[in-house]
Amino acid sequence: MMSFKNKFDLVKRNTTEIIGEDNLVLLLKEKKNPVVYWGTATTGKPHIGYFFPMLKIADLLRAGFKVKILLADLHAALDNVEWSIVDKRYDYYKKAIPEMVKAIGINPKNLEFIKGSEMQLKPDYMYDVLKMSSYVSVRDSNKAAAEVVKMGDNPKLSGLIYPLMQAVDEEYLRVDCQLGGTDQRKIMVLARENLPKIGYDRRIEIMHPLIPGLIGKKMSASDDNSKIDLTDDEETVKRKINKAECIEGDPNNGLMSFLKYVIMVIKFDNDKTFKIQRAKKYGGNIEYKNYEDIEKDFVEKKLHPMDLKIALAREISDLLSKIDVESLNKLAEKAYRNI
């Protein structure tokens, strides 16, 4: 039985912010199996950045949480995925997310998967969305959606309904907490402000950082150059990593973030090391037990970007080798045929 302190640290590890932290303390002390959900709109192809929330899910499972994963098909349609293709996108995510989960050593059977439309079209749910819509201003809904939904110059009404449905999801999923990236913050705050107005409890909101892209600020599902796909083969991984931004001595880039939040978390949890192989004249082989040491060497220019890239490409390929790429590629033919 894990101590409160250990549970709390595990929940908090690698998070940027927890709204309702006081309630989290009570929750961990009082409830044996609190319930948390992580949701993803079934839009672009999930990339390796998604491993990070998967690892947070692993933390939460170990801390005793029951974890629900919402595959939000309707939210995808509200965020500009063609209605005719939404179900194919859902099929892709329905395969891809459990594959990622398995790759980091979790049995997907320990998670509960929920299809958004199966929960969200029920009369009570929609009644509550309409009810909430009478308390939320157009302005506030717009602000909440702006970081998550592609709004464009002439935003569609769907983008404003999106945050309200995410808020009501917290109630209908019967959860204590929501886990999400920092880009979800305004939606989470909207949920906390408005759930009580329609008679429900506000939930604890756990936020994790967003992993920057290989090129550019955010690893984006819609920009192929910024990300490594789950279905990328070894050569593609090498090529993309090779092209990725990584200036000697400067750790502020997507590769280092991925190393920190994904690879080194897996290494640490499995008591393994990150190995750099290099000729003796470049310093010889070296093993790292934690990210901090890597960053230190990198900043001090004792670890060259090229050596880092080679080692990281190998780690990513190892991780992806556990994914059923063939099945995903088949599903992708229908889900992403126009992309």
Next chain:
Amino acid sequence: MMSFKNKFDLVKRNTTEIIGEDNLVLLLKEKKNPVVYWGTATTGKPHIGYFFPMLKIADLLRAGFKVKILLADLHAALDNVEWSIVDKRYDYYKKAIPEMVKAIGINPKNLEFIKGSEMQLKPDYMYDVLKMSSYVSVRDSNKAAAEVVKMGDNPKLSGLIYPLMQAVDEEYLRVDCQLGGTDQRKIMVLARENLPKIGYDRRIEIMHPLIPGLIGKKMSASDDNSKIDLTDDEETVKRKINKAECIEGDPNNGLMSFLKYVIMVIKFDNDKTFKIQRAKKYGGNIEYKNYEDIEKDFVEKKLHPMDLKIALAREISDLLSKIDVESLNKLAEKAYRNI
């Protein structure tokens, strides 16, 4: 069997505009019993201005239409009626509308009444509302709602969902046409533009003029001085009519409109006359068969506002005497207790 010409004239009588008139011609020629709906959000107390759409409904019934009446409880909540009181408002309308219908000589059994929430919370319906929301811009929805929904300085999202639900209503009520006041025009146009985008036919939109208030531009359910209530007694009717705007020689006021669109339609259809009783020295008694003659005399100052008011107050009291005021007052205690 009524001729096409007679049917068409009857449908068109006292309307301001019909969008899709070509289709109306085809409809009347090809379908024995076309279907039309008139909807009302169950907000403020229905006033005597509501007799006008009731008379249009009578026209449509005589022209062979099947008429559905939507008592839109959810729309009322989306338009600022407290969620906790919406059902009581619905109960009031559910009694008041059939009472009005009976008062003008229609058997309510010839109409189909539908409660909005019983139709609108079904999964397919809400799926279509969400689908439409991905095609309609915030801007367009806002424009469509502006004349119908009380938006205020910081409009709520509910007001923007309102027009989309009204559009989707046309499909789920399985109607060929919608009947509504000219204030509904932008919502009707939005429906015609967007129903085809989600795979449905655009409907024919039949618009009637809005009857001005006794004081002010519009007979408003929320302004007690502007309107005569269904439950007003004879003394109250007299007092309100007496106070109403009515300048000698100028027929542009709410009293003349009510005379034109309600009283004289009933008189004409029942082959009766509008009687003015006055002393011989003021011109003596006179009977009118149609509105045009009244207006002519009024403009030529042969008919004094005071004589008109006395006669009109009597006609309105006669009409209201057919209403079950006692039952309505009981329902009003719960539905309008805070007003």
